[in-house]
Amino acid sequence: MNKIQKTVATFFGVGFAPKASGTFASLATIPFYLLLRKLSLPLYLLSIGKITAAGIWACTAAEKEFGKDPSEAVIDEVVGMLIGLVSRTKDPKEIALAFLIFRAFDIIKPGIIGTLDKKVKGGLGIMADDIAAGIFTAICMEIIRRIKR
Secondary structure (H helix, E strand, O other), rough: OOOHHHHHHHHOOOHOOOOHHHHHHHHHHHHHHHHOOOOOOOHHHHHHHHHHHHHHHHHHHHHHHHHOOOOOOHHHHHHHHHHHHHOOOOOHHHHHHHHHHHHHHHHHOOOOHHHHHHHHHHHHHHHHHHHHHHHHHHHHHHHHHHOOO
């Protein structure tokens, strides 16, 4: 595993947190999100796509170095959070709620999220369940916004 792969997989070292590395990575995504949210929606989505591709590449290497679905590889949480915040909200309460919903989906792994976690292997497998958790988070956030109106 080279330095670039390690930096990407661990999201600049956040993955080396002694406990709850996924939660720390999800929190560490928020300042990154605040920068990316200023982009147009197409550029925001393109950025997520590029980070996802880099994440698959880096997580494939991380799995070879650290073992199956290593806790050090947290770029999947970053991508999931960015997907969950695809509305690009400015509201701190919505950002916090998206964080909580995403963490719940990522930890509990209901339905297809759990299936992806168990069935898809390698770097793609590490990323897939968090991508799904992010999609479900985005859907939940949209439903909540519509109910609030």
